[in-house]
Amino acid sequence: xxxxxxxxxxxxxxxxxxxxxxxxxxxxxxxxxxxxxxxxxxxxxxxxxxxxxxxxxxxxxxxxxxxxxxxxxxxxxxxxxxxxxxxxxxxxxxxxxxxxxxxxxxxxxxxxxxxxxxxxxxxxxxxxxxxxxxxxxxxxxxxxxxxxxxxxxxxxxxxxxxxxxxxxxxxxxxxxxxxxxxxxx
Numbered sequence: 001x002x003x004x005x006x007x008x009x010x011x012x013x014x015x016x017x018x019x020x021x022x023x024x025x026x027x028x029x030x031x032x033x034x035x036x037x038x039x040x041x042x043x044x045x046x047x048x049x050x051x052x053x054x055x056x057x058x059x060x061x062x063x064x065x066x067x068x069x070x071x072x073x074x075x076x077x078x079x080x081x082x083x084x085x086x087x088x089x090x091x092x093x094x095x096x097x098x099x100x101x102x103x104x105x106x107x108x109x110x111x112x113x114x115x116x117x118x119x120x121x122x123x124x125x126x127x128x129x130x131x132x133x134x135x136x137x138x139x140x141x142x143x144x145x146x147x148x149x150x151x152x153x154x155x156x157x158x159x160x161x162x163x164x165x166x167x168x169x170x171x172x173x174x175x176x177x178x179x180x181x182x183x184x185x
Contacts (some may be wrong), residue, residue, distance in 0.1 A: 009061030016065020056117030070129030095127025
């Protein structure tokens with residue numbers, strides 16, 4: 001199913017491209033480029049989470065903006081650009097591919113979608129931002145929090161009160177938290 005990007009998605013994509021260009025063009029001592037990147041990352045994560053909570057969909061523009069900003073940050077800190085670009089590509093394939101495999105396996109096992117394709121795209125974008133190891137930590141945190149939410153709802157009502165969970169609303173903030181924590185070290 002394809003859809004045309006709305007104006008808001010195009011705006012997010014444009015902001016992501018501009019910030020990515022600024023981050024890669026400005027030397028690292030320039031705190032303003034880093035601050036702009038952090039602002040865009042926080043805004044895109046908030047947008048992704050909010051839309052998933054409301055509609056169980058993930059917006060393409062903010063996903064691409066998150067990935068572009070993450071790539072720009074990683075490339076701006078790299079000593080060997082071609083090697084870092086290859087590592088980023090591997091991170092995208094491994095992170096996105098892991099959730100794609102889970103999505104497809106669950107569909108073949110149960111006959112229904114357990115994850116949407118937006119979650120796969122979010123995993124790829126998170127892989128760009130935090131790498132494979134960071135994504136593993138974010139996935140663990142989001143999954144644990146999701147289980148805690150379902151358990152709390154089931155204890156409160158005596159039965160599981162929800163039949164689906166907006167996983168992107170859990171994974172995006174977890175990825176942002178991992179990025180913040182890894183930036184501190």
